[in-house]
Amino acid sequence: MKIAAAYIRVSTDGQLEYSPDSQLKVVRDYAQKNGMLLPESFIFQEEEGISGKQAEKRPAFMRMIGMAKQKPKPFDCILLWKFSRFARSRRDSIVYKTMLRKQLGIDVISVTEQLGDDKLSLLLEAVIEAMDEYYSINLAEEVKRGMLEKVSRGEPVTPPAYGYRIQEKRYIPNSETAPVVRWMFEQRAQGISCKEIAQQLNEMGIPTARGLRWEARAVEYLLQNPVYIGKIRWNPHRSSGRQETQQPSMLTEGNHKPLVDLALWAEVQNQQNRRIRRERQCLPKRCYPLRGLVFCSSCGAPLVKSARNALQCCGYAHGNCTISHYIPNQRLEEWIYCTLDADLSLQNLQMAPIPHVNPESLLHLQVEREKKKLERLRDAYEAGAETLEDYCREKARLQARLTTLTADMKRLSFPSVAHKPINISSLLRSNQITGQEKNRLLHTIFKRIVFDSTKNHLDCYYQTV
Structure with missing residues (x-):
């Protein structure tokens, strides 16, 4: 009797997918009809909403792949509701299916898209993978287009900023946190630093929107958010967080009530800009002896x-x-x-005096070491231990290192060094x-x-x- 594993994933496609329970029921029925044993410990299920674009961001998937590499192999096949559950990326699909089927002897089976082992089935599976990737890319574009339309109408497309809540597709001032926002702007306009504001908030026991302690950078980010003067800011090129981006943000008039007036907002921005200019002028340029110590x-x-x-x-x-x-x-x-x-x-x-070592010989050894790293990296990729993206990135880094070392060997001269205590x-x-x-x-x-x-x-x- 064959031992099977099951991989269950539901992303954010709404009614187009079976629920996790429905997918698992179909998979169980298939296993029972085909005389397969499906242990509970071999059912790998992602949390709802996990995208299939990147394998590295799917914990259950990576746990399944890690278990599949064990010897002897723990299961003979992996059952899916559809091939799209396995991956939405052709690159990931090719890499992991090749590793499972050719190197580990583990088949990947779609219970609703049953294919054989002939050449036509191979072609059909490739077509299905391409259609799944097209669907994923097209869905992302449609979602972004819809969000752009909502932003242009002044509607929110992100969770509410601190001081607001969402009601009927618009931001509504939160009676508990809105006064805190106004107080923060007033304090900063009076010259109180973001660090001191964060300390006062923590001393008063006022948490952030996520229930955490305030930091100076969180206060600074809040004070620069134009949502508090009635605007909607959204950057379609940034995924999440406060990281910098080269792409411009959209800024439109919102349909919500501002929490601060324009005069107070302008004074706070002037305070922030003056601080940034001072810091840039006085910013230390060099590494100092006690750094990180x-x-x-x-x-x-x-x-x-x-x-x-x-x-x-x-x-x-x-x-x-x-x-x-x-x-x-x-x-x-x-x-x-x-x-x-x-x-x-x-x-x-x-x-102690350092034994004389020929620097040219050291560079030669480093070049040989980097070449061996490239060979090991290629072997790891061919064995399926590295994804294509990681392989290309690491290969580029090693090749750049080799180019630098080779140039150093040709350019540098190595005078003899007299050693003394x-x-x-x-x-x-x-x-x-x-x-x-x-x-x-x-x-x-x-x-x-x-x-x-x-x-x-x-x-x-x-x-x-």
Whole structure:
């Protein structure tokens, strides 16, 4: 008796698909009629709404593929309601079906689109895959077209912003959170920073729309959202989140009530623009020695360099930490160097001479190593362990690395280097090496450094052999 697995997926196509239970019932009936055993542990079902465009974003699918690679193979075939449930992308369909059928000996069967093993069936399956991909692309275009039309009419196409709720296809002010939005705009117009506003909201116990603590960047994003002056902003080229995009957003007049007036909005935007200009002027350009090495004793966040050439807790800067750990960068560096002198007597500790190594030989070894990586990558793709997208991306990266190394071998000259002992303490205080090189050297000495501003105390944790 053959052992079968089942893959069930329902996306967002509405009435065009069977429900998960209906799909599973059809699959069970097929297995029973064809003398197949379908264990409960081999039923892989996605959560509703999961798209079939990318296999990597389907947890149940990837779990099924991972189990199929086990030896001996756990099941003989995979049953689907339709081939479209397996993948909406021809690339994914070809890659995973080839791996399952040819390398693992596991067939993929559509119980409603039954095909044979002849050449015509192979052609029909390819046509079905192409139609499924066309349907998916066309559906996405139709959905985007519908959303563009709604935006042009001033109707919402996204979940309501903080301070609003949706009722009858329009934003309605939320009686509980709308006053909070107005208060945030008023505070920022008075010169209160986004970090301080986030801290006050957290102290008052007011959560975000998702029930989380406020951060400075969340406050900043809210204050730049034109929905609060009665407009609808939507970017059809951006999927989700606050990431930057090169494509322009649509901005239309909405059908909802503004929460702030234009004068207050303009003043807040001026405050934001002035802050951005100041930060860009004072932004540190180079890697500094203590980067990624010093951490806050209160919240554990790293201390990062501020515009005033000082370090401050990252959590405090975002409004998540209540204790400031501000300290001038130069002062903290000298403090750490003195601690090194006292703990390890680095005045007498010197770096051992480095054995002479021909740099050209090292470059040659790196070139050979990258070539072997390319060979292993090709073998992994042919074995089905890598998707086509991952394979192409990693191949391009390795080839670019090979080109750079080859150019270095032709361009660089390698003079002989005289080796002499170097005093580490003096080296760290000098200008002989860059801030990035100092940072690497300190990371080889320290695991982490914890700064407690309330006690004015450092805890240094050294690397161990």
